[in-house]
Amino acid sequence: METIDSAPLLTDRLHIGDCLIVLPSREVQAPGARRPARLTPKAIGVLLVLARGAGNVITRDELFAQVWPDTLPTNDVLTQAVTQLRKALSAGGTFPEGQEYIETIAKTGYRLLAPVTWETGEEQSPETGEPPVPEADGPVSSAVAPMPAAQVVADLPGQQKNRGFWRQARRRLLLAVGLLLLCSSVTMAWLLWHRPVKETALDAATADGTGVIGSPERPYRLITARQGFGTFPALSPDGALVAFADESDGGSTLKVQSTGSATSATLVEAPPEAIDRFPAWSPDGREIAFARFRRDGGCEVLVIGATGGNARRATVCDGAEMLSFNWTPDGRGLVFGSMTGSHGAPGIRRLDLATGRWTALDYERGEGDFDYAPRYSPDGRQLGFTRNPQLGAVWVMAASGGAARRVTGGSVEMRGWGWLGDDAIVFGRRVDSESRLYQVDLGSGLLKDLGVDDAQSPSVAGMGKLLAFVHRAPQFGLFRIPLDHPERKERLFASSGRDAQPMIAPDGQQLVFNSSRSGAFALWWARLGQPDSLHPVEGLRPEARQSPDWSADSQQVLVSGRDDTGQPGIYEVTPEQGQWKRLPIPVSEPLQAIYGPASNLFFVIGREGQGPVTLSLFDRAGGNWRRLAQVPGASQVRYDHRTQRVLFTRLAEGGLWSADANLSPSSFRELSGEVPSRWRFRTWAVGNDGMVTYLHQEAGCSVQMRRLDLSQAPRCLEAKAASATNGFSVSPDGDAVYVALAVADGTDIGIMPVPQTVSRPLLGVLKWLPALGKPDS
Structure with a gap:
C-alpha cells in the first residue's frame, strides 16, 4: 500500500508558485499552458513530500521511503518523477524544465524553491459546500473565484426557495448514505474482530502455549x-x-x-x-x-x-x-x-x-x-x-x-x-x-x-x-590447492557456514572472503597461519556477485555491497582494522570496482537506469570522479599489473578480451573465443606473474584448471567436489589457487x-484492524 504522509491535507488543492495543483485528478494548471498536465501517482507523491518540506533539502532516501515503501526502486524512477514535475510546473512559462521550482542538490536530493500555499477549507460554505459570494467591497480570495453575474440574476425569490428545498433534500440524502456506510463499516469491523483466528505454523508447534507438539510446518x-x-x-x-x-x-x-x-x-x-x-x-x-x-x-x-x-x-x-x-x-x-x-x-x-x-x-x-x-x-x-x-x-x-x-x-x-x-x-x-x-x-x-x-x-x-x-x-569451504600436488589440498578456517570468494592479498599473507559462518553474511579477514586473527568486518553488507579486489600495497580491498535500503554501492575496506567507507562513484548501480594502475584510477562495472552494463575508467584525483573511457556490455573485469592490461568478459558472448590501461578501442583483443562461458564469467583469475586461469567442469573432473594465456594441457584439481562459480584467486608466486569447494551438496x-495475491479491501476499516490489538490472521 502506498503511503506518503499520515497527516491530513487541508484541502485537495494547493498553489506552488504560479501553478495550481488539483490532487484528486493529479492535474497541474500552469499559467500560459494550453491544457492542464496530468501527473503519475508516484510523481504526485514526490510533489507532496517536496511541498511539505518546501525550502528544505529532501534527500533521495526520504523520497524513496515515503513514495516507494516496501519496494527496491532504482534511482531512475525518482529521476523520471522529478523530470515530469519540472515539465508540468514550467508548462507555458519562460524557464526551461521548471528549474525555478525544483533545485537538484548534487548527490543528496532535491529542494522545492517556489512558495507553497494550501487552499483553506474555511472558504467553503458550511451549509451548501459551495463557494460563498464575496462582499462588494471586500477582497476576492485567490483560491475562490467570484460568483458569475448570470448566476446572481437567476437567483429570483421563487427560484431561491426551490434551490433551498433541493439543498435540504440533498443534505438529508447524503446524511442517510453516510449513516448507511458507517453502519456497514462497523458491522464489517465487528465480524472481522470476532471471526476465528487462523492458526499459524508457529502457533501449531505448541499446545495452548503449554506443550511442545513439533517443529513448525514449512510452507513447502x-x-x-x-x-x-x-x-x-x-x-x-x-x-x-x-x-x-x-x-x-x-x-x-x-x-x-x-x-x-x-x-x-x-x-x-x-x-x-x-x-x-x-x-x-x-x-x-x-x-x-x-x-x-x-x-x-x-x-x-x-x-x-x-x-x-x-x-x-x-x-x-x-x-x-x-x-x-x-x-x-x-x-x-x-x-x-x-x-x-x-x-x-x-x-x-x-x-x-x-x-x-x-x-x-x-x-x-x-x-x-x-x-x-x-x-x-x-x-x-x-x-x-x-x-x-x-x-x-x-x-x-x-x-x-x-x-x-x-x-x-x-x-x-x-x-x-x-x-x-x-x-x-x-x-x-x-x-x-x-x-x-x-x-x-x-x-x-x-x-x-x-x-x-x-x-x-x-x-x-x-x-x-x-x-x-x-x-x-550446499556447504562450501575454503581450500588452498597446490598446483604441483592438487591431492594435497588444505582446508582453511573450517566452519559449518558457507564460505566463498577467497581472495589472497599481493603480499601472500592475508585473505579476505565472504561467509555466513556467524549466521549473517559478512566479509571476513585473516592472516594465513594465524587462526586467532580471523574476524568479520562489522556493519558491512557485502554482495556475493563480484569478488573483492586488493590494492597493490595489500592494505585495502574494494568490495561491492549494499546499504540498509538495498541500494548497491562500492566500499573501500581496510579489513585488518575493520574500517570501511562508501565511495561516491557517480554510477547509479555500481556492480564491481577494481584498482587501476595508479591509486587514483579505478575500473568500474555498472549500469545507469535501464541502460546497458558498462565498464568505465574513472579518475578520482582531487575528490572529483571523472569518467575517462567506457566499454559497453562488460560483465567482469581484472587488471594485470605485470602487463598493464585490462582483462574483461562480456554479457552477450563467451570469451575473454583485453585492452590497454586507457581502454583505447584500438587496443581491444580477443584472448579466448570460447571461455569463460556466460554462466562461469566470474570463474577466472589473474596471477601476479600474468597467469590467467579458468576453472570449469569436465567429465570425470569437477574442477579442471585451464590456462588462457598459454597453450597448455588442462589440469584436474579436484575430481568430485564442485567449485563455487563466483570467484577464486591465485597465490602471488603462482604455486597454488585459493578456491571454495563444496563440502556437502545436493538438490531436491x-x-x-502458489501464493495468492491479497485483494484490496473494499472499505478502509480493514487497515485499522491491527490497531485494535487483535491479529487478523
Whole structure:
C-alpha cells in the first residue's frame, strides 16, 4: 500500500508558485499552458513530500521511503518523477524544465524553491459546500473565484426557495448514505474482530502455549529424497506431475513423478555420451519438449509423449550455450531465446513444429542483449523473458512483440522465473550466500519474498495452483590447492557456514572472503597461519556477485555491497582494522570496482537506469570522479599489473578480451573465443606473474584448471567436489589457487501452493484492524 504522509491535507488543492495543483485528478494548471498536465501517482507523491518540506533539502532516501515503501526502486524512477514535475510546473512559462521550482542538490536530493500555499477549507460554505459570494467591497480570495453575474440574476425569490428545498433534500440524502456506510463499516469491523483466528505454523508447534507438539510446518515439501541432483523441474498444466532432470552419477536423465511424492519413472533413456535437460510440458499436457546435449558439443531439441515412447526431433542446436525454449500457447510450436552456434540467432524466435519454419519476433532489444527463458503468460497475451541473466532482470512485452518493460529491479544473477497467473511473476535470484524466490505484482511493482530458503528454478502449473522449485542448500569451504600436488589440498578456517570468494592479498599473507559462518553474511579477514586473527568486518553488507579486489600495497580491498535500503554501492575496506567507507562513484548501480594502475584510477562495472552494463575508467584525483573511457556490455573485469592490461568478459558472448590501461578501442583483443562461458564469467583469475586461469567442469573432473594465456594441457584439481562459480584467486608466486569447494551438496524438488495475491479491501476499516490489538490472521 502506498503511503506518503499520515497527516491530513487541508484541502485537495494547493498553489506552488504560479501553478495550481488539483490532487484528486493529479492535474497541474500552469499559467500560459494550453491544457492542464496530468501527473503519475508516484510523481504526485514526490510533489507532496517536496511541498511539505518546501525550502528544505529532501534527500533521495526520504523520497524513496515515503513514495516507494516496501519496494527496491532504482534511482531512475525518482529521476523520471522529478523530470515530469519540472515539465508540468514550467508548462507555458519562460524557464526551461521548471528549474525555478525544483533545485537538484548534487548527490543528496532535491529542494522545492517556489512558495507553497494550501487552499483553506474555511472558504467553503458550511451549509451548501459551495463557494460563498464575496462582499462588494471586500477582497476576492485567490483560491475562490467570484460568483458569475448570470448566476446572481437567476437567483429570483421563487427560484431561491426551490434551490433551498433541493439543498435540504440533498443534505438529508447524503446524511442517510453516510449513516448507511458507517453502519456497514462497523458491522464489517465487528465480524472481522470476532471471526476465528487462523492458526499459524508457529502457533501449531505448541499446545495452548503449554506443550511442545513439533517443529513448525514449512510452507513447502520436498518430493524427491535421494542423493544427487534433481534440476530443471517442470509442472504439468494440471499440477499433477513434475518432470525434472536427475543429474546423479555424472549423467542427466529425464524423469517424471507425481507431486504427491511417489516414486519417479524414467521418461526417456539418453544414449551413451549424451545428457537430457530442460523439460517443458505442452499446453495440453500430452507432450514434453527437452534438449539433448552430446559430449562432442552438439545438441538437439526433441519432443516426446508424456508417457514416453519415441522422440522426434524439433531442431538442432549444435554449439548452443544457454539454450532456452518453451511452448507457444497454441501448442503448435516452440519459442526460443537468443541462441549461439551455427544454428543460432540473436533475439527471440518461434519455431513451427509442423513446417520447421523459424519466425523472428519483432521487438525492441539492444545489440548486446541476450534474451533468455521466454515464457508466455497463461492467457497468451504477454511474453516475458530474462535479459542478460548473469546480471539482468525479467522483462515483459506483448505476445506479438514491440516495446518491452522491465518488471524486476537491480542487476542480479537470475535463477529462473515463471508466471503466477497473468498479473504476477515469481523469480529466483542470488542474494548473500543463497538463492531465494520472490513474487512481483506487475500492476503495482510490489516485491514480496516468498519465505523459501535456498530455492531457485521456479515452475508454476498453468491450470493448477502449485509451484515447483529446486531446493539446494550446499556447504562450501575454503581450500588452498597446490598446483604441483592438487591431492594435497588444505582446508582453511573450517566452519559449518558457507564460505566463498577467497581472495589472497599481493603480499601472500592475508585473505579476505565472504561467509555466513556467524549466521549473517559478512566479509571476513585473516592472516594465513594465524587462526586467532580471523574476524568479520562489522556493519558491512557485502554482495556475493563480484569478488573483492586488493590494492597493490595489500592494505585495502574494494568490495561491492549494499546499504540498509538495498541500494548497491562500492566500499573501500581496510579489513585488518575493520574500517570501511562508501565511495561516491557517480554510477547509479555500481556492480564491481577494481584498482587501476595508479591509486587514483579505478575500473568500474555498472549500469545507469535501464541502460546497458558498462565498464568505465574513472579518475578520482582531487575528490572529483571523472569518467575517462567506457566499454559497453562488460560483465567482469581484472587488471594485470605485470602487463598493464585490462582483462574483461562480456554479457552477450563467451570469451575473454583485453585492452590497454586507457581502454583505447584500438587496443581491444580477443584472448579466448570460447571461455569463460556466460554462466562461469566470474570463474577466472589473474596471477601476479600474468597467469590467467579458468576453472570449469569436465567429465570425470569437477574442477579442471585451464590456462588462457598459454597453450597448455588442462589440469584436474579436484575430481568430485564442485567449485563455487563466483570467484577464486591465485597465490602471488603462482604455486597454488585459493578456491571454495563444496563440502556437502545436493538438490531436491520442492512443491508449495502458489501464493495468492491479497485483494484490496473494499472499505478502509480493514487497515485499522491491527490497531485494535487483535491479529487478523
